[in-house]
Each structure stands twice: as structure tokens, then as C-alpha cells.
Amino acid sequence: MAEAGTGFLEQLKSCIVWSWTYLWTLWFFIMLFLVYILRVPLKINDNLTTVSMFLNTLTPKFYVALTGTSSLISGLILIFEWWYFRKYGTSFIEQVSVSHLRPLLGGVDNSAPSAASAANGDADSSRQSVSECKVWRNPLNLFRGAEYNRYTWVTGREPLTYYDMNLSAQDHQTFFTCDTDHLRPADAIMQKAWRERNPQARISAAHEALELNECATAYILLAEEEATTIVEAEKLFKQALKAGEGCYRRSQQLQHHGAQYEAQHRRDTNVLVYIKRRLAMCARKLGRTREAVKMMRDLMKEFPLLSMFNIHENLLEALLELQAYADVQAVLAKYDDISLPKSATICYTAALLKARAVSDKFSPEAASRRGLSTAEMNAVEAIHRAVEFNPHVPKYLLEMKSLILPPEHILKRGDSEAIAYAFFHLQHWKRVEGALNLLHCTWEGIPQHPLRPSKFCDGKSRKYPSLQPVAPADEDLREHKA
DSSP, X not given: OHHHHHHHHHHHHHHHHHHHHHOHHHHHHHHHHHHHHTTTXXXXXXXXXXXXXXXXXXXXXXXXXXHHHHHHHHHHHHHHHHHHHHHHSSOHHHHHIIIIIHHHTTOXXXXXXXXXXXXXXXHHHHHHHHHHOOXXXXXXXXXXXXXXXXXXHHHSSOSSOHHHHHHHHHHHHHHHOOTTGGGSHHHHHHHHHTTXXXXXXXXXXXXXXXXXXXXXXXXXXXXXXXXXXXXXXXXXXXXXXXXXXXXXXXXXXXXXXXXXXXHHHHHHHHHHHHHHHHHHHHHHHTTOHHHHHHHHHHHHHHOTTOGGGOHHHHHHHHHHXXXXXXXXXXXXXXXXXXXXXXXXXXXXXXXXXXXHTTGGGOOHHHHHHHOOOHHHHHHHHHHHHHHHHOTTHHHHHTTSSOOOOOOSEEETTSHHHHXXXXXHHHHHHHHSTTHHHHHHHHHHTSOSSTTOOOTTSSSSOOOOOOOOOOOOOOSSOTTOOO
16 A cells, blocks of 8 residues: 555656646746636735835835845855865756756656666666675776786787686676667677677677768777777767767757657767777876866866766876875775775775875884874774775785786776776875874774774774675686676
């Protein structure tokens, strides 16, 4: 009975939203008709006369005061917006509009057939399933042709496991294909190309698709697998951007014409976001870090809801390279939230910022004698939280274990995530004087028992939460499912 009532309310709400979206003219004339009918009981004519008399008695001083007050309020709103953007990295008004007003005004399409099952809360469950997923695509993954293949040329060995490449093939089919690809010859060829196991067959299929049409996904495949340098990859991604923007604009105009058009627009959005993100990574690898930061910020502002690509982790790494620690803190303030999935990048970057404030003057002997200061205790606790999330990272940062090329997919809280993090962030830890020393001292003092105090506590028994169960080392990722 309760489910039936809930379903009826959802259908009624969807009908009201649909009518307000597409029959707003009818609603407008209905309101005018009601006003005309109720003009006598509401004394509309008398009220209009009173209002006109009030406006005629106003002096210029009133308009001056009104202008000054509105300017003051606008200035306060502007200052608040600037402060909120500096602290959280996004606009407060834009965030409220996207998160709260858009669903009320019908921004979410509930008329699609697939949305019938979403009436029971699939939106919340999908968000939870994303946070519970263990295997994630590495947001800083290298280019196969320009970077991974160098290892093959030198050693004759494959840098990636079959399982890892199979996960990437599944990602490509999810992000870069849709049900209407068979209607376009070039997209139909690329749909088969993403399923090919042989790299040369995939590259040949991409060239065949480009002979038929300017296909953005074909350029993506060539940039990822055929280009032997980052410069060549960037040129191909720029061609992909030109083709992808055209497809995105066309599908954006037709997305409300049916479920197929909506799926095509979703695919074109994924393609465009992927291209822009990889172009930003090319700029970062070629030394144009400030340009890369600007591209990532623009991309996150243009597509704020696409958090599955974890673009903020690319942004954090680029900002650390610029040593823009205030901007790093602003990004962390937005994404280091309990409702969002954690990562080694977020946890250890937060620990690095805390350690940076005290690491240059930190001494284990002095800390044992006088106890930890407040700033040192904050840094130690931040390192504790990071190590509790992924205990494999310190051995790579302290170079106790050899680094290898990071995989294209990582297991959260596993060894592969530690490799991927240390591969890109070890240089940032080395740049902060004394940070690795503080990490080494704190990591050695981390209690193996949940109630044992740290050896740097100032004589007080300090309790730390127990370590959560962590998956075993996952060099090949074979025993874990996405």
C-alpha cells in the first residue's frame, strides 16, 4: 500500500512538472482568467489606485536611497560569492541552482522509460554504489602509445595486465558508445574497434572510421594508442575536440526528443569531457601547468556533476606542482567530505598540507621531550588518517619499495592505488622540507593496536580508531571485481 501511494505521488509530481515545462502558456492564461474572475472580491481596482497614489507621492530621495540599498546588497552578495569561491572552489548561487532548483523546475527527465525504476530511489542507490565501488579508473593514467609503450620498446614486456586492459575496454564501451551508433557508419566501426583485443586492429579501425567521417572517438583511440609522443597525442586530441564539440552541440539541441537522443547526448558529453581532460593532462606533461590548471577549472565548472572522472585529483596534482597550496586547500575543502568517496590523493594531500606547516622544524627528540604542539598534533593526526585509509603508500613515498608504472585501474585502499599516488606525488613530498621525515617518524609510531597511544603523545593516552579492513596487495587486480 505504501509503495502504491509513493508511486502515485511520483506520477502526480512528474505530471505537474511536465505540464509546467511544456504547457506554461496554458497555465499563464489560467492565472489571468482567475485574476479576472476574482478582481471584485480581491478589490484589485482599489488596490491599483492606492498603489498609483503611493508612487506619485514618492520623492527623488526615495529613489536615491533605493539605488544605494540595492547597490549595497549587490556588493555584499558579490563579496560572499568571492569568499565562497575562494574557500570551496565553486559558486554558491550556481551550486544551489544545480543541486536544488534544477530538480524542482524539471531539470531531471522523469519521463524516460528507464526512469520508471528510479521512482524507488535509484538516484540515491547509484550514488551509494559509486562510493562502494572498489576498482576505479586511475585519473592520472598514462598514455599507452606515448608512455606505456616506451617500457615495451626497452624491455620487450607488457606494462599492463590483460585484466587491466579488459577493464579499460569496458570503460571505453560504456563512455564512448550508445545504442544509436549503428545508424552512423563511423560510430558503428568504432563500436567494434573498442571490443578488439589486438591494438593494430583497433588502430586500423580508427583510420577506417576517419575515412568515412570526422569521428571524435577515432581521434581519441589514435591519440591514446598510436601517437608515440605527447605532442602528437595533443594534436590528435585537438582534432578530436573540434569534432566532439560539433557532435555535442547537435545532440544538445535534440536531447529532449526521446530516450535515444538523450543517450546520444550523454555519450557526446562523456566524449567531450574525456577529450578536454586529456588535453589538460597533455599541457601538464608538456610543462604548461598554468594552462592545464585553467583547463581543469573550466571543465569542472562546465560539468560540475560529472565526478566519475575525478578531475579534481588531476587539479590537485597540477596545483601542487605550482606550489599553490592555498588553492590546493580550497579544492580539498570542497572534495574532502564524508559524503564523497575518499582516495589516497585526497587523504595524503591533506596530510602534506598539515605537515608543511611544521615539518621544517620538526624533531623527534624535541617532540619526545616537550610533547607535540597543536599544529604538530594536527599534522600527526592527518598522517594517521591517511595511513588508516591506505597503509601501502608510506613505503613507496619513503622509497622502501620500488616504484613501477601505475596501472590504468586502481583498487581503492590497495597497493595499486599507493603506486599510482606515489608515482606522481613523490616529488611534491620531496619538495616540502622535512615532510618525508615527519611521515617516517609518524608512520613508525602509528599504533598496531587501536587503543595504543602514539609514541609522540604528550604523556596522555590518545585513542585512535582501529584500522579498517584493507584488501590485500593487488598488483594484477585479478581477484577483485569492478
